[in-house]
Amino acid sequence: MNQVYQLLKLVFTEKKRLVLTFVFTIFVAFFTYTFVNLVQPIMDFYMFKLSPGGIPDKTRFVDVLLNIFGISMDQLVTYLPLILIVVILGKGLFTFLSSFFMNSIGLKVTRGMRNDLFSHLVYQSTDYFDQRSTGELLSRLTNDVDKIQEALSGSAKDMMQELFILFALLVGVFFIDWRLALAAFIITPIALVPLMIFSQKLKRIGMTNQIQMAEIYNLLHEAITGNKIVKAFTMEKFEFKKFLKSTRDYLKVGLKFAWISSMSSPFMEFMGGVVGAFILLVGSNRIANNQISAGDFGAFVMAVFMMYTPIKRLSRANNIIQRAVACHERVLEILNKTPTVKEHKKAYPIPPIKGKIRFDQVSFEYNESGPVLENIDFAIQPSQKAALVGFSGAGKTTIVNLISRFYDPTAGRVLVDGIDIREVTLDSLRSQIGLVTQELILFNDTVRNNIAYGLKNIPMKDIISAAKSAEAHQFIMKLSKGYDTFIGEKGGLLSSGQQQRIAIARALLKDPPILILDEATSALDSKSERLVQRALSNVMKDRTTFIIAHRLSTIRNADMILVLDRGKIIEKGTHDELCRKNGIYKKLYELQFPESREEDF
Ligand SMILES: Nc1ncnc2c1ncn2[C@@H]1O[C@H](COP(=O)(O)OP(=O)(O)OP(=O)(O)O)[C@@H](O)[C@H]1O
Ligand SMILES: [Mg+2]
Numbered sequence: 292m293n294q295v296y297q298l299l300k301l302v303f304t305e306k307k308r309l310v311l312t313f314v315f316t317i318f319v320a321f322f323t324y325t326f327v328n329l330v331q332p333i334m335d336f337y338m339f340k341l342s343p344g345g346i347p348d349k350t351r352f353v354d355v356l357l358n359i360f361g362i363s364m365d366q367l368v369t370y371l372p373l374i375l376i377v378v379i380l381g382k383g384l385f386t387f388l389s390s391f392f393m394n395s396i397g398l399k400v401t402r403g404m405r406n407d408l409f410s411h412l413v414y415q416s417t418d419y420f421d422q423r424s425t426g427e428l429l430s431r432l433t434n435d436v437d438k439i440q441e442a443l444s445g446s447a448k449d450m451m452q453e454l455f456i457l458f459a460l461l462v463g464v465f466f467i468d469w470r471l472a473l474a475a476f477i478i479t480p481i482a483l484v485p486l487m488i489f490s491q492k493l494k495r496i497g498m499t500n501q502i503q504m505a506e507i508y509n510l511l512h513e514a515i516t517g518n519k520i521v522k523a524f525t526m527e528k529f530e531f532k533k534f535l536k537s538t539r540d541y542l543k544v545g546l547k548f549a550w551i552s553s554m555s556s557p558f559m560e561f562m563g564g565v566v567g568a569f570i571l572l573v574g575s576n577r578i579a580n581n582q583i584s585a586g587d588f589g590a591f592v593m594a595v596f597m598m599y600t601p602i603k604r605l606s607r608a609n610n611i612i613q614r615a616v617a618c619h620e621r622v623l624e625i626l627n628k629t630p631t632v633k634e635h636k637k638a639y640p641i642p643p644i645k646g647k648i649r650f651d652q653v654s655f656e657y658n659e660s661g662p663v664l665e666n667i668d669f670a671i672q673p674s675q676k677a678a679l680v681g682f683s684g685a686g687k688t689t690i691v692n693l694i695s696r697f698y699d700p701t702a703g704r705v706l707v708d709g710i711d712i713r714e715v716t717l718d719s720l721r722s723q724i725g726l727v728t729q730e731l732i733l734f735n736d737t738v739r740n741n742i743a744y745g746l747k748n749i750p751m752k753d754i755i756s757a758a759k760s761a762e763a764h765q766f767i768m769k770l771s772k773g774y775d776t777f778i779g780e781k782g783g784l785l786s787s788g789q790q791q792r793i794a795i796a797r798a799l800l801k802d803p804p805i806l807i808l809d810e811a812t813s814a815l816d817s818k819s820e821r822l823v824q825r826a827l828s829n830v831m832k833d834r835t836t837f838i839i840a841h842r843l844s845t846i847r848n849a850d851m852i853l854v855l856d857r858g859k860i861i862e863k864g865t866h867d868e869l870c871r872k873n874g875i876y877k878k879l880y881e882l883q884f885p886e887s888r889e890e891d892f
Pocket of ligand 1: 421657658663681682683684685686687688689690729
């Protein structure tokens with residue numbers, strides 16, 4: 292119940308529209324009420340041609356209305372058809388208004404929700420994305436929000452409007468003949484028990500349903516983005532089979548949902564029929580005893596009949612809302628998740644960075660799977676170059692991830708210019724770090740916008756000069772539209788080496804005091820690498836730079852080489868020092884360059 296409230300509470304943000312809808316709904320209820328009460332004069336005076344004196348004397352709503360508007364009974368009888376049209380028109384007009392406004396509330400609320408979700412997602416820490424699949428997140432932002440919108444626009448309106456109408460009709464039947472009404476309603480609650488059981492079941496199934504939809508999104512996403520590999524390994528059939536299985540699971544649960552939700556409305560209808568038969572029995576008895584007129588009974592039956600639609604809609608709205616509650620819980624899971632890497636309450640912008648970086652006894656582990664870094668301790672001075680080498684999985688990328696504060700160390704501190712980076716704002720820190728990641732990240736945009744990513748109003752000449760430093764200018768000029776060429780999703784229309792050079796240009800354009808190059812030149816051939824290397828050595832001059840490279844030739848000139856093995860620094864020093872030491876570095880080096888030919892660099 293609380294969860295339903297949480298969901299419906301969302302509409303409270305649109306107070307003005309809600310109040311309007313509320314007022315319109317009251318009008319709808321009023322016109323419905325009047326309509327039902329007109330049945331009595333229509334039947335008694337029009338169909339049975341009775342005179343007002345010839346029917347059982349009791350207070351009727353129509354009499355109250357006549358008094359208020361100062362109309363005589365004769366006038367009413369004359370203008371009844373016209374009044375009927377006005378009443379139905381009024382009901383229609385206000386139904387339209389309330390429905391439109393409630394729809395607009397749903398649309399506005401869900402737009403806000405999508406925006407919230409997006410802004411929460413982009414601010415989540417890196418570990419959040421490590422643990423979740425893209426497809427699943429996409430499905431929450433699209434499919435789940437759609438279901439919520441359906442519930443808020445359609446079903447919340449139904450809930451409000453139909454409840455009012457139902458209430459009006461209930462008042463109506465009690466007003467027309469309370470004894471008959473009481474008799475009828477004594478047996479109605481039996482119908483409500485199954486309704487409650489149904490809605491419980493539907494909610495549970497709704498949750499499973501959404502999880503399976505997310506799985507489908509996930510498979511779709513992987514099959515599309517990984518299409519090349521799927522083809523290369525001729526795994527189309529395998530992927531298709533996986534997909535078939537998940538659509539089959541979705542179908543199974545969907546059918547269960549359909550079974551229960553389809554059953555709920557005929558079931559309610561049947562209960563309605565039982566109640567109807569009972570009313571007929573009691574009502575005919577009361578007419579025979581001259582306690583009510585035939586018109587009264589007609590109005591009563593009409594009112595009971597008219598309750599059918601609201602009840603049906605309410606039960607459908609309940610189904611949709613139950614499903615939306617499940618979706619809302621999944622959405623809330625994102626909205627309530629605070630990033631693990633948080634800014635300190637008193638975080639301040641770090642002053643312009645000089646470039647001293649110190650790891651003070653840093654240990655780290657991803658999601659409690661065992662230590663990935665242990666007691667990493669080193670310092671590099673402003674404008675120095677540090678190189679990280681070691682086997683794959685040794686923890687090189689992890690170390691540089693900690694400098695950008697994508698993760699926080701589990702123990703120890705990372706200091707930049709002597710300041711613990713947890714004390715400063717993320718923006719101020721990250722905006723002063725130029726990063727070329729191992730996994731290249733380019734956007735489906737032009738070359739120019741990819742290089743200038745995150746920077747505003749950058750003059751073209753700066754972009755070109757960054758591209759030149761990254762040895763990218765030449766090939767960019769050969770593209771069909773030069774700097775305005777679109778490079779496709781993830782830069783797919785460029786070669787890996789070209790993508791790398793664009794990524795380097797992007798990092799350089801930022802002109803950051805700290806530069807991190809994680810395998811930044813690994814996709815280049817030796818010649819291009821040498822060119823990029825030379826260009827880089829110029830730009831690295833006044834910045835603290837971290838270079839991670841498997842090719843040791845690229846790091847020979849580093850001021851400090853850290854040799855990493857299984858999360859520990861096992862050797863530390865310059866190339867010459869390490870070569871003299873005759874340790875792991877020397878071995879690695881000799882493996883790569885058996886003859887140690889100097890001219891190879
Ligand atoms: N996001 C992550 N979640 C959990 N474990 C991770 C994650 N990223 C890396 N690891 C683990 O941490 C260890 C170090 O990984 P890291 O990426 O730092 O290695 P690396 O030295 O950069 O290797 P490579 O040379 O292959 O890039 C590995 O054992 C890896 O399995
Ligand atoms: Mg790595």
